[in-house]
Amino acid sequence: xxxxxxxxxxxxxxxxxxxxxxxxxxxxxxxxxxxxxxxxxxxxxxxxxxxxxxxxxxxxxxxxxxxxxxxxxxxxxxxxxxxxxxxxxxxxxxxxxxxxxxxxxxxxxxxxxxxxxxxxxxxxxxxxxxxxxxxxxxxxxxxxxxxxxxxxxxxxxxxxxxxxxxxxxxxxxxxxxxxxxxxxxxxxxxxxxxxxxxxxxxxxxxxxxxxxxxxxxxxxxxxxxxx
Numbered sequence: 001x002x003x004x005x006x007x008x009x010x011x012x013x014x015x016x017x018x019x020x021x022x023x024x025x026x027x028x029x030x031x032x033x034x035x036x037x038x039x040x041x042x043x044x045x046x047x048x049x050x051x052x053x054x055x056x057x058x059x060x061x062x063x064x065x066x067x068x069x070x071x072x073x074x075x076x077x078x079x080x081x082x083x084x085x086x087x088x089x090x091x092x093x094x095x096x097x098x099x100x101x102x103x104x105x106x107x108x109x110x111x112x113x114x115x116x117x118x119x120x121x122x123x124x125x126x127x128x129x130x131x132x133x134x135x136x137x138x139x140x141x142x143x144x145x146x147x148x149x150x151x152x153x154x155x156x157x158x159x160x161x162x163x164x165x166x167x168x169x170x171x172x173x174x175x176x177x178x179x180x181x182x183x184x185x186x187x188x189x190x191x192x193x194x195x196x197x198x199x200x201x202x203x204x205x206x207x208x209x210x211x212x213x214x215x216x217x218x219x220x221x222x223x224x225x226x227x
Contacts, residue, residue, distance in 0.1 A: 005207055005214040009179055010138035010152040016177050016207050016214045019061050020187040022154070023069050027137065030065055033077035033156025034188035036114065038091040055091050058190055059098045066102065074105060075134070077156040077186060078112020078143025080121060092122060099125045110134050112143035112157060145183045152181055159188040161195030162208050162217060173197060177214075179205040 004015040004023065015023040022031040037055055066074070099107075108128045109121065120129050133140035133148055140151035145158060162176040175187035175195055180203070187209060188195065200206045206217040 003213045005216070007179060007205075007207070009184065010181065012138060016209075017065065018209055018212050018214050019065055020175055020189050020209055021065060022177075022186060023065075025069075028070050028072040029136075030062075030069065030071050030074045031077060031141070031154065031186065032062070032074070032189045033143070033186035034079045034112070034159060034190055035076060036079055036081075036188070036190035037095065038081050038088060038118075054190070055094045059094060061189075063098070063101070066105070071105065074107045075141060076107070076109045077141055077154065078110050078132070079114040079156065080109050080112075080127075081115060081118035095121070096124060108134065110141055110143055115143075145185055147182050153183040154186065155183060156186050156188065158185050158198070159195045160185045160198045161187070162199075162206050163197050164208070164217075172210075174208045174210045176209060176217075177207040179207070 003018040006013060006015050008014075013025060015025060017023055023029070024031065035058060037058065062074075065071075103126070106128070107126070108130060109115065110130055110132050111120075115129075121127050132142040132144065133151070133153070134142075135151055138152055140148035140153045142148075142153055142155045143157050145153060145155040147153060160176050160178050161173050164172045164174065173195065176198070177187060178185040178198060178200070185198075198206075200217070207214050208217055
């Protein structure tokens, strides 16, 4: 079973999922940031020895979430495709086959910086592609984490990660959600993505993702057990 952590933000209940996504139960929406489909293919086109199968594994995770949670829509908060090289035949074939299994699900892509470089997904995928922000309830759904004058921002782009410190020199860096009444960040969903280490400021809350669970960051000194 998927693990999630229920939180309240701007008067709404959101579920922070261990799969590095957000489910909004009142709207029956699944929110995903920074999938970066085709990133490995783009690197391989440059002669880099990177792993195969990341597109298939990412799509399998999305499928499992759509089966587990009742969804009336799926929204990608930018960077669906990674680069022009992401339009590799194998990547597009996998995406087309996946979309054929969910043809009636409304899917929206909010263009991110990589989407502008890579180009929109093929029309056959039947995505609604829009510019940021997409205003929905109290939230401004965006890719870039820029404050909005009237709405709480849910964004990606940063690929936030948090460094847990243990005894001695032990450290562990994990993807995380950062929650704030002005701008909140989702972790990068894609399996082949990096991360940018962040720290909480003021009343910001951090929830780390690891080992199939989501949990709030509390006391640092005891975050890691002694091996």
